[in-house]
Amino acid sequence: MQHEEQVRVIRTLIDHLDRGTNVDAGAIRKVAAADYTCPDRAAREWQAFFRDYPQVIGMSGDLPRAGSFLTVNDFGRPLLATRDADGRFRAFANVCRHRGTILEAAPRGDSTRFVCPFHAWTFSNTGALIGVPKPDHFGAIDKSCHGLIELPAAERHGILWVHPQPDGGLDVPDLLGGLDHEFATWDFASLVHIGNDTYDTPMNWKLAIDTFGETYHFEKLHRDTLAPIFYGNVQAYDTYARNHRMALCIRSIDLMRSMPERDWDVTTGAFPVYYLFPNIQINVGANAVMLVRVYPDADNPDRSVSRVSFYARPAALAADPVTTRAVPQSFAEIIRDEDYVAAAASYRGAQSGLVNHFLFGRNEPALHHYHNTYRAALGLPPLAIVAA
Numbered sequence: 363m364q365h366e367e368q369v370r371v372i373r374t375l376i377d378h379l380d381r382g383t384n385v386d387a388g389a390i391r392k393v394a395a396a397d398y399t400c401p402d403r404a405a406r407e408w409q410a411f412f413r414d415y416p417q418v419i420g421m422s423g424d425l426p427r428a429g430s431f432l433t434v435n436d437f438g439r440p441l442l443a444t445r446d447a448d449g450r451f452r453a454f455a456n457v458c459r460h461r462g463t464i465l466e467a468a469p470r471g472d473s474t475r476f477v478c479p480f481h482a483w484t485f486s487n488t489g490a491l492i493g494v495p496k497p498d499h500f501g502a503i504d505k506s507c508h509g510l511i512e513l514p515a516a517e518r519h520g521i522l523w524v525h526p527q528p529d530g531g532l533d534v535p536d537l538l539g540g541l542d543h544e545f546a547t548w549d550f551a552s553l554v555h556i557g558n559d560t561y562d563t564p565m566n567w568k569l570a571i572d573t574f575g576e577t578y579h580f581e582k583l584h585r586d587t588l589a590p591i592f593y594g595n596v597q598a599y600d601t602y603a604r605n606h607r608m609a610l611c612i613r614s615i616d617l618m619r620s621m622p623e624r625d626w627d628v629t630t631g632a633f634p635v636y637y638l639f640p641n642i643q644i645n646v647g648a649n650a651v652m653l654v655r656v657y658p659d660a661d662n663p664d665r666s667v668s669r670v671s672f673y674a675r676p677a678a679l680a681a682d683p684v685t686t687r688a689v690p691q692s693f694a695e696i697i698r699d700e701d702y703v704a705a706a707a708s709y710r711g712a713q714s715g716l717v718n719h720f721l722f723g724r725n726e727p728a729l730h731h732y733h734n735t736y737r738a739a740l741g742l743p744p745l746a747i748v749a750a
């Protein structure tokens with residue numbers, strides 16, 4: 363984040379604290395409970411946002427070396443991502459060109475060659491078919507026409523993007539919608555991958571996104587965990603086309619009041635949380651970054667899977683590896699044990715059929731923006747205002 367923007371964010375938060383105010387969406391809006399539970403809606407979302415929309419699959423640290431690979435199975439396309447000898451990030455269908463077997467089963471590792479477990483056709487990490495056993499028995503084929511199916515892939519600002527369709531467009535600056543300049547300042551490319559977690563939760567995927575969208579709940583739901591660290595119900599909020607950034611307010615912001623602005627570092631007093639349309643959260647701490655990818659179940663609106671990845675700043679990892687690894691893990695466990703438990707309970711409320719809509723308050727602008735954004739993408743009207 364550019365320094366003058368860091369100053370603006372911190373000033374905004376201090377101003378809210380001093381006046382007892384918060385960001386204001388300008389109205390209360392309502393969302394139908396059926397927007398979460400409807401199978402037909404879920405099918406439209408799956409097609410529009412996951413089968414046919416660019417996906418973030420990780421960060422540069424997930425492919426730390428030439429020869430690293432990663433497999434992904436979250437959005438209906440088995441995918442093999444590689445870093446080739448030139449350091450280039452590439453993505454392929456993880457599907458053998460002989461008879462379609464999944465080529466690589468491991469979630470990640472280092473290998474420049476991939477040998478199919480069925481009949482041992484072998485592919486390089488650039489997708490080329492380089493070996494067919496017993497070619498005189500199999501028959502003559504043109505190897506150059508039977509490489510892995512390559513997908514559009516881009517690595518920008520330390521984030522790995524893939525389009526799940528071979529002919530899909532991938533314009534990352536456009537997808538970032540005004541955050542391109544800001545993301546260039548975070549040096550995500552230098553982050554070291556330090557771990558993963560997966561939360562398989564009985565709730566619609568949009569409730570997982572919603573739980574990141576406000577801090578109104580901190581003083582109740584997180585009374586003993588996050589509330590001692592954060593001022594709840596105070597945030598700075600900005601939108602960037604389909605994306606947004608919330609800056610949560612850390613209590614140590616009070617230290618910044620006596621510091622000259624030129625020495626302000628936003629992460630001392632704020633915790634930037636980025637949402638990238640349609641399903642990505644990136645939480646930026648001083649020493650570590652957490653990426654959360656939220657996926658629906660293709661066949662079931664009642665279930666979602668959150669893939670949580672942890673990354674650390676190399677200097678922090680070298681100075682204090684135990685704390686640097688523990689902090690993002692414990693933050694994610696709060697999401698799992700408090701936020702997602704509450705969100706899954708909201709889903710049971712939506713399923714009850716007894717409450718036909720939920721409300722988004724004026725102090726929950728990210729929920730208004732997110733829901734109106736995906737609704738617009740599906741050609742649906744914006745959320746109805748119930749009170750100004």
Ligand code: FES
Binds near residue numbers: 483
């Ligand atoms: S299916 Fe892969 S080698 Fe036969």
Ligand SMILES: [Fe+2]
Binds near residue numbers: 573579584
């Ligand atoms: Fe929370």
